[in-house]
Amino acid sequence: MLEPSLDLYGETFERVDAVLADLLVKSHARYALIVDRKGFVLVHQRAVWAPKPPSLDSLATLIASNHSANLAIAQLFGEDAFHESVQQGAEVGTYVEELGPEALLVTVFDASAALGKVKLFTKQAVERVRVLLAEERGPPPRLELDEGWSDGAVALMDGLFGKRTQP
């Protein structure tokens, strides 16, 4: 069976997207993302006034890896986890909350936002997303992969690198 890291599709996706948009308005943060523990972006929102974000792939990978490392550190001390993760620079900071065992909600804020508000509204957003994910939904869309699917992808790789043979 296919195992998406988090079941986000259809109407649920739209509603989760709206929760993130609302989080940005209430907290005055720049960006909000849900990333899975492997470091892939599942959904993201950017405040209309916010500058262009850095590479979201890099951000998600570093956030997920950092979270995994923090989890390992916590377990060295007999803790289940460090339940709060705040990184704060002179201008920009990140706040990370766990969204179940498979994903993280990341809020990126700057000096115009109060950390207390960011924490409060991020925690509220996490609860709202959890409720949405717990609701009964239809089955996930079926991924149609015909026989030529992997051949098509390999052909794209050939295009990317050029056809090569073993030296």
Add this chain to the structure above:
Amino acid sequence: MSTINFSAREINFKIVYYGCGLSGKTTNLKQIFDHVPGESKGEMVSLQTEDERTLFFDFLPLDLGKVNGFKTRFHLYTVPGQVFYNSSRRLILRGVDGVVFVADSAPNRLRANAESLRNLRENLEEYNLRLGELPFVIQVNKRDLPDALPVDMIRSVLDPSGAVPHFEAVAAEFQGVVEPLKAVSKLVLEKLAQRA
């Protein structure tokens, strides 16, 4: 496990380059980064020590384009090869879809290759994964060394049954870099197609 994002219509895969210290894992990623057109790659992230040894991981996202209406993307990672960074290696293997094992051809690294492979098996077990069930290829790197061990000797240690696809390489010169990536990617794609 691959991440399927139905709403964004994306399929994401995680490929990990594994191997002993200084076998050429980071060199592989750097060469791929240098040779892939700009629109198909993202930023390369390297978390290194001051002497440019991998501390946590290197990361390079590759965008293949659309297949069956789904944007198909590969996230390439390396692990730190040095023995004492095992906690980091284990973390990077989370959610892995395929592995390229980079073996060093130097005679004095044969044992390190074998120990790294054993370490890979142990770390995969933490995630209830078996190497035999995972898309897996071996790149035999540094074939330009004057005293490089015969490939058959390295294979007899790493893959006695000869069942694992292997590729000779001089990664620093971009020889044999693309083939193992394509091979493991193809195995990953086929596995997903079977599961679907």
